[in-house]
Amino acid sequence: MLPPVPPPGVMPPPGVMPPPGAVPPPGVPQGWATQPGAFPPMGTGTVPPRMRPPAPPRREPQVPWWQRDGVISRVLAVAGVAVTLIGVVMLLVLAAQAGFFGPVPRVVAGAVFSAALVGAGMRVFGKAGGRVGGIALAATGIAGAYLDVVAVTAVYHWLHPVVGLAVALAVAAGGVGLAMQWKSQPLAVLVVLGAAMLAPFVTAELVLLGFLIVLQLACVPVQFGRDWPFLHVARTVPAVLATLVGIAIALIETLDHSRELWLLVASIAIAAVGLVGTVLVVRRRAGDVTATVAFAISTTPMLAVAALFDRRVGALVAAAYAVVLLSVAATVLMPKVRAVVKIPGHTAVAAAVAGAFALLEACVGVTSAQTLPIATLLVALGFLGVAGQLRSGVAAGLGIAFALIGGLAFFANATPERLASQHLAEQHLTISTALAAVTGMAVVAAGVWTIRRLAGTSRGGAEESILWIAASGAALYLVTAAIVAVSATTGAADGFVIGHSIATIVWMAAATAALLYGLRNLSRSAAIAKVALGSGLLVTTAALAKLFLFDLATLDGLIRVAAFLVVGILLLLTGTRYARAFAEAGAREPEGTTD
Structure with a gap:
């Protein structure tokens, strides 16, 4: 038999489950009858434990650091x-x-x-x-x-x-x-x-x-089984510092040749232990960045020891080390090799940066002031080519760095003053200057291609316009330097003058080509036409400025006449084509709207 139902508002006896439909007493929330014995007997005046608010957590007393255990x-x-x-x-x-x-x-x-x-x-x-x-x-x-x-x-x-x-x-x-x-x-x-x-x-x-x-x-095997980052630094820094101090002393003092060889041996040993140890460790723990930091530190003696020897030997040492480091860095760019070697990206980046420094040392060691731009710009061309092909941001950064170094070295040799003065041009500009300029133009083209592939600039956008303007300015300077350098080295009496006349005509020819290309794409792609026309008009302005501000005062005789005639004809051709292209575009526009 079921227990009697208590009247509404009356608590059930202790330990008894209230029947369905029972009305809770005043002040008791819904769900009071979830389980037997949920409330105390009538008249006690106590609150059920489940309805009491939780006690605030007790705060442990603060212990001073000097009293803490250990x-x-x-x-x-x-x-x-x-x-x-x-x-x-x-x-x-x-x-x-x-x-x-x-x-x-x-x-x-x-x-x-x-x-x-x-x-x-x-x-x-x-x-x-x-x-x-x-x-x-x-x-x-x-x-x-x-x-x-x-x-x-x-x-x-x-x-x-x-x-x-x-x-x-x-x-x-x-x-x-x-x-x-x-x-x-x-x-x-x-x-x-x-x-x-x-x-x-x-x-x-x-x-x-x-x-x-x-x-x-001795500490390398420990790192295989233990993730001890402080040991990486502790085992690497003392040997590196001692070797660097020894190299610095050898540079200051005149020491015997055997000491230089021993410092080279020590640098090779430190670099080898650092590289092999790090590669073996990061293959097991790809996230061990401290191992990569220790590897980067271990490369510094090899980068510094080349200064102890003459330029050829030092360049050979740096080049050999660059080959090793860049080979390690290149493993992440090839999927099949990367799957076998399992070198993480941070280790490859450290190897690439250190290898780039070693490669720069080799370039400086085997070149002169005239040929250094050629070497560095060739390296930049290689890095940019790899970056554009494989979409590698690290290679692109290294390529841009070498391009800047080569560009500064080229600009130090082919200054605007030397390009504008016949005497200085014939004295300082050589075939090496012309070759460097040609290499620089290839670097500019590769740089534009690589940046567009990596950055994904929108066609006709502000970023692409800025990119093309910068590339056009650099190309104009390089073209002028190449033509003037070749003309100045011919030994002809009017070589310098003829070179500047040809440079002006080339400027205008390039501007005409850009404008015609833009007009051809006017109906196909407005974005491409915008960039090409903007670049062409900019180069046209530069060519006219050079023609009137420089050539008019420098050139003479038939050479000046030829420059003005050719530039004028190109301007007439471009202006005629420009007007016709926009007239044709205007004639097609109403037809497009009626459709």
């Missing part, structure tokens, strides 16, 4: 590592300078002390709260052992450098292996930085570069 302990641990390692250096070097103890006691004491620190660190690490102390003790001991090997090899010469580097590699590998076992990036970083920063105080000989490169090499 902060002070880490600071003290790092300070202890630094001070202890300084003591090890004093034991190995300063004690020898002061005559305290003998070489053997100093070396043995350093080795025993380092081993004891490593043992103590391993013992402390396994206890509660001993992670920080264990890492600090082990890092100090391993770095101290590394410095002991450096002293034995470079200060006391008890070990051959090859053997000493092998022992140092074993010590460093043991340290980073322990860091991997403990899953501790701080241990690996402390070992590398401790040994790298204090090794120069033990020895400043060239063998120091070998020990720093060993540290860079």
